[in-house]
Amino acid sequence: MDTFLQQVVNGLTAGSVYAVVALGYTMVYGIIQLINFAHGEVVMIGAMVAFTVINLLAPTGLPPLAVVLIGAGCAVPICMLVGYSMERLAYRPLRHAPRLAPLITAIGVSIILQHIALMIWSRNIMAFPQIIPSRVYFIGGAAITTVQIAILAICLTLMASLAILVYRTPLGTAMRATAQNPHVAGLMGIDINRVIAVTFIIGAGLGAVAGVLFGTYYGIAQYTMGSVLGLKAFSAAVLGGIGNIPGAMLGGVLLGLVEALGAGYIGDLTDLCQWGVPLQACEGGGTFILFGSNYQDVFAFVVLILVLVIRPQGLLGERVGERA
């Protein structure tokens, strides 16, 4: 029971970060049907910028909360700028090209961003300075740290504000109109280019915060962290139904849970000794574990493939025609 609850807590924390990253994918996909491959790298740049600032400010003795806020405050505008420039330079000229063209461009942008980051920050892993006094609370046998509580709270706030933005403001209405039919939205007086640019900027801003949170949670940041995180978040977006904002939130949290519970239990589940297979290794209470928790990263991909094969429109998505 303890393990279960503990993994649920961990899964919810990681999952809420995935959800925020997934929002970036799903918003862009919803509006221009592009898998923005480079979104993971934006998240990475957010984490790297914030870590640099935080490491600079940590020795000054400012209150830890202020340090982290300043770090995030630097990361968000920089990521927004990155998000805007890649839309403007790489994707906008290809808006009417065949589908594969912007996707291939996005892969290129992702490589470029990753290696620019490598040039700036080198290969070294950046560590988060120990400035936040981590207190541990216990809920029914599961430990939850202050950092985890903060991450959950921030992610929920972000998701709620995004939902308000999209469903309750004129800008949100314009975004949804553009997603439904860009041509007609343009005829109704919506500046499509502006809406798309704003979508990229908001997605990048969310990604920056997610990067800071993810880095803070795991305590490290490196130039390679974007690709795997991005893929997982993309899987989450697909799981919830890509293009669907509540879907991305649901998908992120579910994926976090699947990953955490999967990693927690796969060892026991694939222990052949548990299943009574007579093996030499089992004698004297030994184990013969086929797949251990080191397969954690596989879950996201398995979920992705299963969803696409069984229910390509995702949990909350609507069925779309084969040719868009």
Next chain:
Amino acid sequence: MRQFFDTRRRPWLVWVGFALVGLSLALLPFALAQVGTTWVRIANYAILYVLLALGLNIVVGFAGLLDLGYIAFYAVGAYTYALLASPQFNLHLPFWVILPIGAAVAAFFGVALGAPTLKLRGDYLAIVTLGFGEIVRIFLNNLSRPVNITNGPQGITGIDPFKLDGFSFGSYQSFLGLELSGPIKYYYLLLAVALGIIVVNLRLQNSRVGRAWEAIREDEVAARAMGIDTRNLKLLAFAMGASFGGVAGGMFSAIQGFISPESFVLVESIMVVSMVVLGGMGNIWGVILGALLLSFVPEILRWTVEPLQQALFGRMLVEPEVIRMLLFGLALVLVMLFRPAGLLPSAVRKRELEEHVA
């Protein structure tokens, strides 16, 4: 001048051209060996990339299925060879037995990937294949426990070179007064395999199967309506592309003598995709050009940028590896922006891409 080279009037010019290209390809390793054996090795890797790019071109260029996990098949071929010809399981089968096995295993993986993803649209397929590639790599990394199969991140060492009745491709030899080092011998072998695969590709392109692939790429629904068995043909594209990757992987294994999951990361898949895209999807000569350019240019940069930086700034500012990767990224972006059909576009692709852009 142009009139003189009109091959319709002077068909023998084609043969002169072939002879010239053949001669220069045959002499190339000796010229490269003058500069250093490293360059022969670089040429060998370039040919391996040509093989990979041609294999991927079947999937991406002919059938229009964007595969971002192609390196997984290379990995499968490489590990098949490594497991059957190394001290890992103390098996030492000859290469002409293993290479077909490797191709078959890779083809099996290709079908295993293709079957569940048949219905997916282009960009979804790209992501699923990417995920598949990562899954294969994670398994290679972790299949060292509880039973040690792949030896995990340490990889497999002591892989046998190609051997034929005491003639080993791995070692130095003097033949008719020619100095034949291991890499030079592999060069000729690779060249022969590459030529074989080029011929297969050329024949495929205009065959019944090749035309069916093209139809699927252009419009799958219409192709099905015309009576094309889209399911089997897509699977065939995956299987054939994968088997080429498997053969290339086996040769990579033998040439290196050592493999580890490090060699089969996502970036490698993207590199092969870049080669195909840069050269021109669907055009065999374009793809070959793309593979050669993206193999040699970074190496040339490596040998020039480093001394240049040392001379200008007194230290290394940007690692050559970083420049190499930036080059790949830029190639993808710039080609898509300015020359979407690639450097040497295939006629059909060019028509379709430019129609859409305009």
